[in-house]
Amino acid sequence: MSNTENSIDMTRPLPDVQPWSRPFWEAAKNGELLVQHCMDCAANIFYPRKYCPECWSGNLDWIKSSGKAVVYSFSTAYDMVEPRFWEDLPYTIAFVDLPEGVRMMTRIVECDPEDISIGMEVKVTWRKLNDDFFLPYFRPVKS
């Protein structure tokens, strides 16, 4: 770590992809939210691994998520984030539970942060980082 402010990186970070998670990001480009699935023990896995963390099988595939989720917890940031995220403030980071039985970190968007609550129903929406990466954000399900 240098001691100068000249080296501050303002570029948006891209996911540090592993070979076995590449299908997730490829599908994201088409607006599909995938969950890794073990063909031997039937575990749904998030985040994706090289081998199933339950049974160590390499016989892994993918299932398509409905894209629906429920907010498990959230925190809205107003300050003290990296300079590269300053322009987004305030923004809300959340853990959301998918009906496929896995939990993801995400952002909750398209609503006032003060309207977000634990247990809120949300649906996936995609944020383009560049031509290769779309991040799965979630927005409230409108009644």
Place this chain on the structure above:
Amino acid sequence: MSKSGIAIIGIGEVPTRIMPERTPWDILYDTCMDAVNDSGLDKNDIQGVITTSPQAQPRLTSELAFGKLPEELGLEGCRDCCIVNAGGAGTSNCLRLAGQYIESGVADAVLVNHVTVHSTISVPELIAFFGQAGVDLQWEYPFGTTYNIVMGLMANRFMHESGCSPLEMASVVTALRSWATLDPNSIFYGKPVPTPEMVLESSIINTPLHKRESNVLADGGCAMVVVSAERAKKLGKPAAYKLGESARYFSGTTVVRDSDKVTNGFKVTAKEAMAQAGIQKQDVSIWNCYLAYPLAHPIMAEALEVAPEGKGGQCFLEGRMSFGGDIPWSTIGDAPGRGHTGSGVSSAMYVETARQLMGKAGERQVKDCRYVYQNTAGGSGFNNIVTIWGREPNE
């Protein structure tokens, strides 16, 4: 020697401050020499040196990892040295390794130490460092999370499930700062203790975390001299004897962490370590909890059964964990009270454990301190390590 048969016989520490003019090597010299002098041993009696990695300082880490410290200090009897990195759990592992050095015959006396200097690193770079440390670079970091946000996520869920109020949560800071204001090594030494209302009046960093519920990054360091319990007893000086230990691993990333597993881990590790030490909950003189942020203190208080279930926050609000309360708790004020020195807060808490058992804690001295519960954790809470320390060895 039994597997828990070590003792801390010397301690050294510098005040935690924001002092860029005080270099890491200033701190290393002062803390290590103080610890050795406090132990009554000669510098050349030190045969092993184990340093907790200064997580945010790669250059210093390399210097220490590659053996510079014994050379600087002229430790002519040194047989080996290394650094250990498990974040905030690093010092627990240093002490384990010190036990192994002693048990295997590599060393009779081991110097365990830590230093971190944050003040020479720019604020944006510190924020960037703590934005990435312990955060998954594929599934968490691209969304813009930080350590503070991770703690906010856990706090919001805990408050939702337990009914712990913002005022109760804020009172944890008041309790921790009540100890810190009396601690000459704290960055808040002599400073007014904020009321819970004042904590809530400070600006929000990220919900539900207020500025006064976060940590001030600072510079600090400390050192300990460790010998076998048998040797400590022969020396006849005040010492802190390690009597029991237990640990549980939870998860590297917060997104897959099961909160029930964490709470159960807090409970089980306490019970196992106390059983190994041959003591009961009521024997513990101080609950020296290292949790870095206020939010986990009520959870820990309930898991340790020093607070009734669902009443952890209330016990803090009632002042029971504050200086003068009936539950001596984190007597340097944990990171919110001490100032955050990276992996060094847990090092400082081990020094405090020894200081209390040696009867050297001054105004903060807990009367008739016989047994101390000490926990540490690394990263965003990937594990929980519990040790029990006493002022006498187990017979």
